[in-house]
Amino acid sequence: MHSSIKQILTTLTVLGVLGSLSACGNLSRGVAPDGHTADALVWPAPGDTTPMHKGGTFPNVSDVRQVKAGLNKQQLAALVGFPHFSEGVVGVREWNYLFNFRDANNKVSTCQFKVLFDQNKLAQSFYWLPESCAKYQQADAVAKSGPSSEQFVLSTDALFAFDRATVADITDDGKTQLDQLTRNLLTHKTRVENIHIMGYTDRLGSDSHNDSLSGRRAYAVMNYLVEQGVPSELIQAEGLGKADPVRSCDDADRAALIDCLAPNRRVVVLVNLLEAAGENSRATN
Known part of the structure; x- marks a missing residue:
């Protein structure tokens, strides 16, 4: 009996070592304990993905933009999936992905995405190859208004009943x-x-609650517009929680504080417009 147990443990140890060795070529060197830096970033070859991830995936851009420092591995996987390469088994502090993104002209861009974790296995730093792909993780890459954009700011206090976030809850x-x-x-x-x-x-309430509530309200507005005839393929929705506040308040009284923070509770609808020539072109198609 003891001999059999010893043999099993030996086999598991060997498999663990082999798994770690097989991943060595894909892993960066000298990842800092806090997960913010590494002595040398190592990028796996795009063709070395696991069979189920061959060619990479097309992630939801709104999910990619929710990837931020502090997520644990399960939370990260819920947003963008598990890593696309063999990273080893024990003590893994790095995940690598192969993503594809399609632009408005149906052109596909392929990007590699790397996440470094700290010693507590929390995501801390993010890297893109090529670096220009970082735009897909930056919310304001789409949110920046220009001369061909129109922005509508809607108060969620007027849109929804308190702490509600479905189409049925719209006032x-x-x-x-x-x-x-x-x-x-x-x-x-x-x-x-x-x-x-x-x-x-x-900023009141937990980050997780605020992230969820803001996302559900954004999707409720999207669903309402679609129900009224706005084409769904034109719309992208996401929740940004307490990010980008437009007002800071120091009121000690909670009721006064809630009232003061009202402008931060909002849904922003950014409409990107084609140039006049584009209008004529689309109208005649």
């Missing part, structure tokens, strides 16, 4: 606002290139 005043927005979008639909909906909360 009458909220429906009035969204109906007006829908009319504007449909009137100028030949010029609409894409619509980016971003939900925000104030």
Whole structure:
């Protein structure tokens, strides 16, 4: 009996060593204990993905933008999946991905994405190859307004009942606002290139609750617009929690603080427009 147990343990040890050795070529060297740096980043060859990830995946961009420092491995996997390369088994502090992104012209860009973890197995730093692919993780890459963009800011206090976030929870005043927005979008639909909906909360409450609430409200607004006839393929929605506050408040009284922070509780709808030539071109297609 003892001999059999010893043999099993020996076999497991050998397999663990072999697994670690097989991953050595894919792993960066000298990852810092805090996960913020490494002595040398090592990128696996794109063709070395595991069979199930051959060719990479097409992640949801809104999910990629929710990848941030502090996520554990299960939370990261829930957003963008498990790593696409063989990383070894024991003490893994790095995950590598092969992502594909499709632009408005149907052109596909392939990017490698690397996550470094700290000693507590929490994601801390992120790297892209080529570096230009980092735009897919940056929320304001789409959110920046330009001369061909229009931005609508909707108060969630007016849109939704307290702490609610579904289409059924949209108030009458909220429906009035969204109906007006829908009319504007449909009137100028030949010029609409894409619509980016971003939900925000104030700083009160936990990060997880705020991230979830802001995302559900952004998707509720998206679903309402789609129900009114706005093409779903034009719309991208995401929740950004307490990010990018427009007002800071120091009120000691909680009721006054909640009232002061109201402008931060909002849904921003960014409408990117085609140039006039694009309008004529689309209208005649």
